[in-house]
Amino acid sequence: MMCERPPRSLRSRLPLTREPPKAAGGRSHAISNWSGRNVFETVVHIVNTSYHVYDAFQDFNAMDLIKINEHPHVRFNPLLREWVQVSPKRSDRPWQGQIETLAREQLPQYDPDCYLCPGNTRVDGRKNPQYESTFAFDNDFPALAPSVPDGHYAESGLLLARPERGICRVLCFSPSHDRTLSRMSGAEIGGLVDAWIAEYVSLAKESHIDYVTIFENRGAMMGASNPHPHCQIWATATIPNEPAKEVASLMAYRDRHGDCLLCAYMKMETRLKERLVFENEEFAIIVPFWAVWPFETIVISRSHIGSMAALEECGRNELAFALKNITWRYDNLFGCPFPYSMGFHQRPTDGREHDESHLHAHFYPPLLRSANIRKFMVGFEMLGTPQRDITPEAAASRLREAGGTIA
Numbered sequence: 001m002m003c004e005r006p007p008r009s010l011r012s013r014l015p016l017t018r019e020p021p022k023a024a025g026g027r028s029h030a031i032s033n034w035s036g037r038n039v040f041e042t043v044v045h046i047v048n049t050s051y052h053v054y055d056a057f058q059d060f061n062a063m064d065l066i067k068i069n070e071h072p073h074v075r076f077n078p079l080l081r082e083w084v085q086v087s088p089k090r091s092d093r094p095w096q097g098q099i100e101t102l103a104r105e106q107l108p109q110y111d112p113d114c115y116l117c118p119g120n121t122r123v124d125g126r127k128n129p130q131y132e133s134t135f136a137f138d139n140d141f142p143a144l145a146p147s148v149p150d151g152h153y154a155e156s157g158l159l160l161a162r163p164e165r166g167i168c169r170v171l172c173f174s175p176s177h178d179r180t181l182s183r184m185s186g187a188e189i190g191g192l193v194d195a196w197i198a199e200y201v202s203l204a205k206e207s208h209i210d211y212v213t214i215f216e217n218r219g220a221m222m223g224a225s226n227p228h229p230h231c232q233i234w235a236t237a238t239i240p241n242e243p244a245k246e247v248a249s250l251m252a253y254r255d256r257h258g259d260c261l262l263c264a265y266m267k268m269e270t271r272l273k274e275r276l277v278f279e280n281e282e283f284a285i286i287v288p289f290w291a292v293w294p295f296e297t298i299v300i301s302r303s304h305i306g307s308m309a310a311l312e313e314c315g316r317n318e319l320a321f322a323l324k325n326i327t328w329r330y331d332n333l334f335g336c337p338f339p340y341s342m343g344f345h346q347r348p349t350d351g352r353e354h355d356e357s358h359l360h361a362h363f364y365p366p367l368l369r370s371a372n373i374r375k376f377m378v379g380f381e382m383l384g385t386p387q388r389d390i391t392p393e394a395a396a397s398r399l400r401e402a403g404g405t406i407a
């Protein structure tokens with residue numbers, strides 16, 4: 001349950017019995033501007049991470065809006081119900097920080113020392129088959145085990161631990177050591193989408209699996225242990241933190257507005273186009289209004305479906321082309337193999353309906369200004385609020401321009 005108490009500095013100045021505003025259409029009091037006593041009321045709604053924030057802002061019209069391309073401000077992430085600091089002018093500052101070196105050498109199509117290439121032997125002695133499309137296997141060094149002893153650990157209600165069962169899989173995208181998503185054909189990525197669906201469906205059938213997370217770490221900068229294009233699939237007995245927050249937000253938004261948050265968001269962004277990078281019949285790629293990472297994107301299905309398994313063949317192809325499109329743009333942006341962490345959020349597999357779920361993927365790339373300057377999440381971002389320098393609108397514009405001719 002979210003804590004809805006204002007911070008101490010505000011609590012001391014506010015009546016503690018203040019009622020939260022009523023639901024949309026029934027606000028108990030208006031907030032007319034940012035000055036005087038009303039500021040406190042506004043701030044209370046802002047620090048409040050519930051959807052009451054929308055009610056607070058509905059009293060402003062476009063004339064009241066701050067200039068989001070000029071002035072420092074915070075933006076609300078409705079999926080996580082958190083705030084992001086945006087400091088538009090800060091990217092002008094001189095950079096004397098760390099410069100990363102990216103591996104630019106041409107990778108071979110086959111590497112005899114790669115434990116993911118076809119026919120090679122893995123660390124545990126098992127030999128990979130001569131696979132010709134995708135290849136999935138149980139991770140040789142899993143972070144989760146299918147069976148762990150029952151029980152729990154509890155000390156004074158503060159030190160709590162419980163067992164977490166799970167299955168960790170690895171899925172190679174293709175036999176080619178050098179064929180990243182951006183360099184695979186649409187048809188090849190279509191085969192990968194089919195493999196993701198097969199993994200999701202088969203893991204969902206396991207009674208102890210409540211969630212399946214499919215994710216790719218690309219590039220050494222993101223901790224990828226092997227350059228051979230592959231993803232990991234972690235199936236867990238509980239819903240992990242990030243999707244759990246999203247499930248709660250999607251449910252809360254639907255209860256309050258009678259609509260799906262991501263359907264409404266996707267429709268608005270495809271109409272406004274300012275943060276839209278690419279769209280096809282079935283998917284839209286957007287730099288979210290609340291993006292934290294410089295060139296972060298979200299890939300949202302146009303139809304309200306909970307997982308890739310609900311996609312028709314045409315939808316699977318469109319997802320493949322959308323993934324090709326965004327990874328191609330990323331590589332073009334700074335003329336380098338663009339590192340990122342990406343992954344899908346889909347319907348939990350806990351046996352409940354979860355009709356609030358809406359298929360989407362997040363791309364979180366760390367690069368900021370060039371192939372060798374990355375963003376660090378440090379200082380205020382660890383201790384306070386995540387912050388970004390270039391605006392999401394500027395990032396979307398850069399990504400739109402980085403399309404070139406997609407091979």
Ligand SMILES: [Zn+2]
Nearest residue numbers: 114117177228
């Ligand atoms: Zn390889």
Ligand SMILES: [Zn+2]
Nearest residue numbers: 260263304358
């Ligand atoms: Zn939806």
Ligand SMILES: [Zn+2]
Nearest residue numbers: 246345360362
């Ligand atoms: Zn998500």
